[in-house]
Structure formats: C-alpha cells, structure tokens
Amino acid sequence: MLERGLYQLTQWQVSGLDLSLSLNISARSVQHASFVHDLGERLARHPGLTLNSLSLEILESEALVDLDTVARVIEHCTGLRVCFPSTTSAPAIPP
C-alpha cells in the first residue's frame, strides 16, 4: 500500500495537485529492522516526489513493543521528510 500511495502521490504532483497523503502503517512494519532503509529506497524510486507530502500513521490495536526503536525510526523518517503526525507529539497507542 505504501508503494501504491507513493505512486498516487507522484501522479497527483505530475498533474499539478499539491496534496499530501496520509497512510496507515502497522507497528510491526515500523519496528522491522530494515524499515527506514526500505522506506528510503522506496522514496528514492519516486524522485519526482515533493518532500513533506507523505505522512504515516501507526495503526495498531496492540501497543508498540519497543518504544526506543520506534522513536529512532520516527527520527530517521523525519530525516527522509516523512512525518508521523500523531506520534511525534505522543505515542500512538489507540484505545
């Protein structure tokens, strides 16, 4: 879905639409060791993409197991200009 979202976002930008896209992502993916690396590679495959247009929301009914890892991931993603809107201010542990 991330791939499709990036494709969609690129399409919009090519058509001159300045829109941001927010996607849900599972805590499992975010906590995967190669998440930041894979995300960086995906972004690199869409060079036309305007930065700051993608945001990811951690969608999980389970709590995040390793908060330190997640905090590091969010930090790295900020470097990639991908934001976690609901998680940068508070950990996303939905009811």
Added chain:
Amino acid sequence: MRESDSVTRLSGDEFILFLGGFESPQEYAKVLDPLIIVLGQPYQVVSRELRVTASVWVTLYPRDAADADTLLRHADHAMYRAKQRGRNRYLFFNPSRDRRARARHSQLEQSGAAIDGDELVLFCQPQVDMRRRRIIGAEGLVRWQHPQRGLLSPAAFIPLLAGTAVQQRLD
C-alpha cells in the same frame, strides 16, 4: 494400564495410549491422574535422583473426529497447548477452539492470497480545509475488492491481520 489398553511408541519420547470403554469424562481421570503421578516419580540413577515430567493430551473418539489421522492431529494440537501451560498435566482437545483456529488460519491465507492476486486497492479519502474550502490532502485507506464478497472495508479484514506477517506485507 488396564488389560484392555494398549501403548505404542510414536517417536522419541512420544507415546500413544489407546484407552477404551469409558462411560463418562470422570472415568478418564481415574486412568490419567495415576499415570501422571507414576511418571513423575523420581528415578534413582547411580547416586542421582532424576525426574521426568509428562504432558498428556487427550482426544476422544467418536466425539472429536472420525479417522485416525485426524485424531492424531487433534492430539498434537492439545499437546502443544499442554506444553505451553506447563508439564505434568493433561489437556483435552477442544473442537470449537480448533474450528476457530482453523477459520482464522484460512482467513489469513486468503488475505495473503489477496495481496498476491492484487485484490487490495488503495482508496483516497479527501481531507478538506473547511475554512479555506479546499482539499489539502488525502488519507489512503485499503479496500479489498473481494471476488465473491464485493468491496470490503478495512474493518472486515484488518483487525484479523493485526500483528501478523500478512499485515506487514500489506503495508
């Protein structure tokens, strides 16, 4: 063991006991309780005292299934749970738990196949800035274009995938 019972060694430290002629569930306990106690007795080996523990898993014929292979599979499931809950005990195979587990497994498989078969689509829901009356962005939401059940909302399948490898693939 009684005259009418038989014992088979399946492999390594796994044995199968065939016990018959029970009229009520209480009667199994009369055979199984002493069995666990006897197996738990310490063994004197040279100067050391050794103990073994046993996990016993029970499946009932004809209640649980009709054929030998299925009965063994049931026993295997119950064994796994017996070990998880600690040794020195016996557990009965639970048919409704097994049905639920199998249903869940099959749903997970179908969801995985849906990813492979490109049946999942991304719908974009606009986010509108009401004050400026314009669309500022979109939220991407997955839908399952199910060949039989039609377009399914995330609520119909995402909760089931929570925390699984399938969900990770979906991302």
